[in-house]
Amino acid sequence: MTTQQSDRTYRSSAGIIGGAVLLAIAAWLGIDALVTGHGRTPWFALAGLILAVPLIVAFTLRPAVHTNDERLRIRNPFRVIVLPWTEIATLRSAYSNEVVAKSGTKYQLWALPVSLRARKKAARRATRRAAQASGQVRPGIGGIGGFTATRQFPEGADRAESDRAMDDLRELLEARGEKESAQGEITVRWAYEVVGPALAGAVVLAILFAVG
Structure with a gap:
């Protein structure tokens, strides 16, 4: 009998905290400029928020790695990559954590930064x-x-958080890498919900600067 693995999600706790702080600062400065600013200042503030908020979310709150029995789903700042386990050659850790497809293409795991x-x-x-x-x-x-005497440490404390997550992913790859149910094609989708607003904010800012 095949043991079914429940869905798992891996995210950076530091990234989430940092993103929340940056969003709070952006909201504070932006709203203050919108309310108290004069002339074109509110427009600059609005365009800046439209540009900055999606980028902050993209690089801090958005990144995640989802797994189940069939596939590895990577949500990076601007792309979503879905890799069936049978299409993955290896998971590599150096100065960044990466998944390497059998085709040789590498995909960085933004949700698991190396510290x-x-x-x-x-x-x-x-x-x-x-x-x-x-x-x-x-x-x-x-x-x-x-x-x-030396301190007691919980089991697994001798591995960094992202390294423990990579160990989990390697175990899943070893268990599911040859399963017929884990076959399929690699898909890559651009995150237009992030790119669109950020691009719109950048265009508005460019226009404001151009008109002086």
Whole structure:
């Protein structure tokens, strides 16, 4: 019997928080300019909001990776890519996380940004976990005889968040990569709901600057 995997969604918590903060700042500045501005200032503010809000959403709140038994769906800032598992060659992590199709085409996973700082912190936790497992202790302050035991860390804490997500995706690829139900064609769709408003805002701003 084939075990069915429930749908999973992976997103960047830092991106969501950062996007919410940026939207709040944009709304505050934009609305203030609309209400209190004089002359063409409100028009500049409105055009700026039309341009900025879709871009902020595109690069912070929008990116996500969705998976199920049949396919991997990548929602990047300006495109949506759907890859059946059988069309994926590998999932690669370096300075960015990427999925490589069997055709050789690479697609970046914007929802899973690589943080070198998080990797270094995770590596330090892994070192402490290894020392704890071997019964070692480290010099410290306030411990008995000048020593303190290493801290307890939850299972999986020795991997950065995006790296743990990539591990999950690789497990799914290994399990589903040869399944007949996971076959199909790769599709790529432009996110016109983002590109359209941003382009309109850019055009209005260009016109305002052109007319002086």
